[in-house]
Amino acid sequence: MPPPNERLPLPFSGPYLLAPMQGITEPAFRNLVLARNPPDQLGGAFTEFVRITNHPASPRELRRHLGAARFAAPVGIQFMGSDASLMAESARRAAEAGAPLVDLNFGCPAPGALATCAGAALLKSPRSIEQMLATCRAALPDTPLSAKIRAGFDDDELLCDLALAAETGGADLLTVHCRTRAESYRPTRAWDRIARTVAATSLPVCGNGGVERHCDLAAMRAETGCRYVMVGHGALADPWIFSGHRASPGEAARFLLDYAAALTGQAGGGQTKAAARVKQLLGHWTAGDLLGDERREWLCEKQPEALLARLENCLGGT
Ligand SMILES: Cc1cc2nc3c(=O)[nH]c(=O)nc-3n(C[C@H](O)[C@H](O)[C@H](O)COP(=O)(O)O)c2cc1C
Incomplete structure (x- = not known):
């Protein structure tokens, strides 16, 4: 395991990332997007969340989510759950199955996630996020670990505490979706929250939220200082958004x-x-x-x- 504060290098081949999207970023969609954007632009993608409830993810489930195809840009696997030991065992198995990065979901606003203290429910407790990350970190000696948060639950008052929790918990990367749980998917460009996160932590930050056009990608980096930019809806509208190619x-x-x-x-x-x-x-x-x-x-x-x-x-x- 790396000594405290020593982060593992991130595997991404470029600055822009395809967001995890449940029901969409399974291999069928993901592979087509990865094949159409150069890896120095689209630097990585994520699986949809793998829900962890009563048992760790099975090797079969992990293989299905990771898919067989490999691209120059890596595909990280995302887990969502509330039991730290089951999440850690899932993370360990994912690394064993070849996942180049493990991401933990602290942003899902779905009632089912909130009712079981998973996803965005954890935004109310930075300490719980820190503990879950630390447990997973201990299970992942060589595989980078990232956390994906929203700017907060009802408001953004805990944003800096959440960033520090990710850092102390041992994450190698923090993705911040600039909407709060209460803001759901409402249109926004609250990128100042991403800039605040960058200022609050020494972790590399991936900004997310409201990227609609190719030019927004560079704009978010310039305005906020984030190292990576993640795109969700924008890639559903235009899978070439990462390269800026205007498809016929x-x-x-x-x-x-x-x-x-x-x-x-x-x-x-x-x-x-x-x-x-x-x-x-x-x-x-x-x-x-x-x-x-x-x-x-x-x-x-x-x-x-x-x-x-x-x-x-x-x-x-x-
Ligand atoms: C259909 C759909 C499914 C999503 N599923 C996930 C998911 O599995 N894990 C996750 O962390 N975020 C999920 N999200 C949130 C996105 O990853 C992203 O954070 C959000 O859409 C904001 O980015 P955007 O403004 O570029 O769309 C989902 C979003 C959509 C629209």
Whole structure:
């Protein structure tokens, strides 16, 4: 184990990171984004959260979340739970399975997480966050550990205490989502909270929240001093946001068809489920101006075959 205060080097290949998103950043979506952005821009990604309740994550579960494909940019695995020893054993197994980084979720606002004292519930108690990190740190001698927090539970008064808890608990990186739990996913650019976090800790900070366009990535780093920038919704609208490439309608359609094919091919998949997931993504989509003036028609398309045929028709679009 590294001596106290000595941090492990982070594995990222570039400054921008794809956010963990439950129900979205499983391998099918993640791999397509990683393949379309250069690793010196998109420096890493995360699994969706792996929920730890009564037992540690099984090797099979870990393999499913980590996926088989490997890219120059690493994929960290995220855990969410309230039992420090189960979280630590899951972290140890993840490292054994080859995870290049383990991230702990202290931001999920879902009622199910809050009811079991997991996710954002822990934002009320910096001491609990510190203890959970310290327990996981002890189980991870060689694998970097990160914490992902929101700016607070009801307000941002504990933000500096939370940053210090991450540092004292032995994290190697702190990601701060600039919304509080109470602010849910409301539009915001409360980046001053990220700047305050940078000022409060010697840990490398990853800023998160409200990045909508490629130019916001550099702007957040310049305004706040954070080392990394993490993108959630912005990457659902435009998976090329990290590189700034302006996708053509054809490239956008290709992405969505590849996504449908990857989902159809996975266990428990099938064309109907895949088309439903593509439609869910289209609800956020702006890349290539694919939907144009027909957003409503696209989103109301009920037949999976018709939705995929619409995409096929756009393949030639430049
Ligand atoms: C559909 C969805 C699922 C999410 N799932 C997770 C998750 O599994 N773990 C996590 O830490 N954050 C999760 N988040 C939060 C994002 O990682 C990110 O912190 C948040 O969306 C703010 O970034 P943005 O403004 O760029 O979207 C999720 C967000 C969305 C929209």
